[in-house]
Amino acid sequence: MPAPAPHRPSFLGRLSLPERRFVAAALRTETVGGVLLLGAAVIALVWANTPLKDSYASLRDLHIGPASLGLDLSVQHWAADGLLAIFFFVAGIELKRELVAGELRDPKAAALPVIAAVCGMAAPALVYALVNTIGDGSLAGWAVPTATDIAFALAVLAVIGTSLPSSLRAFLLTLAVVDDLFAILIIAVFFTGDLNFAALGGAFAGLAVFWLLLRKGVRGWYVYVPLALVIWGLMYNSGVHATIAGVAMGLMLRCTTREGEEHSPGEHIEHLIRPLSAGLAVPLFALFSAGVAISGGALGDVFTQPVTLGVVLGLVVGKTIGIFGGTWLAARFTKAELNPELAWPDVFAVASLAGIGFTVSLLIGELAFAGDAALTDEVKAAVLIGSLTAAVLASVLLKLRVRKYQALVVEEERDDDEDGIPDVYEEHTPEYHLRMAAIHERKAAEHRERARLAGAPRDEADRPA
Known part of the structure; x- marks a missing residue:
């Protein structure tokens, strides 16, 4: 008797129901935030x-904050170091x-999106380095094109009216999460100034207190918000980019549920803070960072x-190329089977969408x-032009498959038995077939009753033997 064929891992397959619901909720908020960002x-x-450009420059460069604490910063600086700390807290x-x-809890399942994200950051850095080596330019900006802006990408999807199947949306979200991790590491390693070890030690002490309070189950925003502000201020004065404080605190939250909990503390806090991040912090950062003077000559430059x-x-x-190539090679190496309902051009389209690198770039x-x-x-200006070009390219590629995506989304959301759970998660269970049989019988009875009241002849099934 021949041995059974080894199980081949699936790529872009169906999500579990809880994961699907979480992804849908997270992306709804990010989509609204992305429209505000645009x-x-x-x-x-x-x-x-x-x-009115002079008023813009005056407001952007206006300095506020206590100088005695080393926090006499411009409005633009507050948006970049302060408000984006909220964004990176949610990322943590x-x-x-x-x-x-x-998606990253299982190393085998995580391999594909992690490899795709790593290649999707390495390839832009290599392209930048190659162009600047040939053109005798500066290599200092190698990290600029490495980031993906998930909110901006989702805003593009909302504007062009394309609803991706849940597996593609989850792949895009996981890419963005891993992307954020490496962006955090790049900022921490390559953009840290002269260290103030006293302030850095104070920040670490504050983080230890934050962790201890969480472990003890202490509750109350009036405890954590002031402590978070102190940690942020110390981190800023330490020479390490202040957004790292937000990431560190986000990583400390418990994101697993215990008995009697519907949501973990991390998910609950993320649900509260994500609208503040997507709807206020990131758009305000864009408002004070995206205002660059653009002329025909500047665009040509x-x-x-x-x-x-x-x-x-x-x-x-x-x-x-980085995301698509990394994904294809990883799938070949692991012998992962692509979801038969999708095709490699779908992965290429999502990869091009990830070229929108607005906020972190x-x-x-x-x-x-x-x-x-x-x-x-x-x-x-280059970031704006590159992101816009990537958005247009992705829009064209996704529109070519929009009918397929719409059909998949309709199938994913079909709920004939009206129990709040999509049928694709139940159609192989006996309970589902019993409910569907009861529904069909009820509908048939209603149809017969309407026909009787209308005086229509009974069909053959209703005639007596």
Whole structure:
């Protein structure tokens, strides 16, 4: 008797019902936030390119905050270091949840999205480095095109009216989570200034207190919010980028449920904070970072200077090739079978969508060229052009498959027995078939009753033998 064929792992297969619900809820908030992000970016660009541009610059450069605490910062600086700490706090919770309860908890299942994300960050950096090596440009911005902006990507999906199947949406979200992890590491390792060890020690002591309070089950925002602000201030003054404090606190939250809990503390806090991050923190950061002066000459310079051309090609070409190529090679190496309802062009389309690198790319651009305001603005313009180009390319590719996606989404959400659970999760259970039989019998009885009241002749099944 021949041995059974070894089980081949599935790629982009159906999610579990709890994971599907979590992904749907998370992406709904991110989609709304992405639309606000787009609006904030448009306002910033219009404001910075009209006669009101002086008022934009004045507000952006306005300094507020206690100088005695080392926090006399510009409004733009507060948005980048302060508000984005909230964004990275949510990213920390997402990463923790993915590691303990999501797609990354199983090393075999995590291999494909992790390899795709790593290749999707390495390839843009290599493209940027190649362009700047050939063109004798600066290698300082190698990390700018490595990031993916999930909110911006989802806003593009909302605008073009394409609803991805849940497996593709989950793949995009997992890519973004791993992407955020590596962006955090890049910021921590490559953009840390001269260290103030006293402040850094204080930040670590504050994080230890934060962790201890969580372990003891202490509750109350009035305890954690002031402590988080102290940790953030100390981290900022330590020379380490202040957003790292947000990530560290997010990773400390428990993201597994215990007996009697419907949601873990991490998921509960993420549910509360995510709208603040997606709806306020990130759009305000975009408002004060995306306002760059753009003229015909400036746009032309983006495609002639090695630094800016490297950013554009890194986002559009590097991201797409890196994610698609890494995914295809990993699937071949692991012999993973692609979901038969999807095709490799679908993966390519999602890979091109990941070339939208708005928020974190703008942040890294500010950090990489902090001493050169003119070059910083040029890099920001390159990020905007690269993200827009990637968005247009992805829109075209996704529109080619929109009917297939719509059919898959309808099938995923079909709930004929109206019990709140999609039928694809029940159709192989006896209980489901019993409910469906009862529903069909009830509908048949209603039809016969309507026919009787209307005076219509009974069908053959109703006639007496």
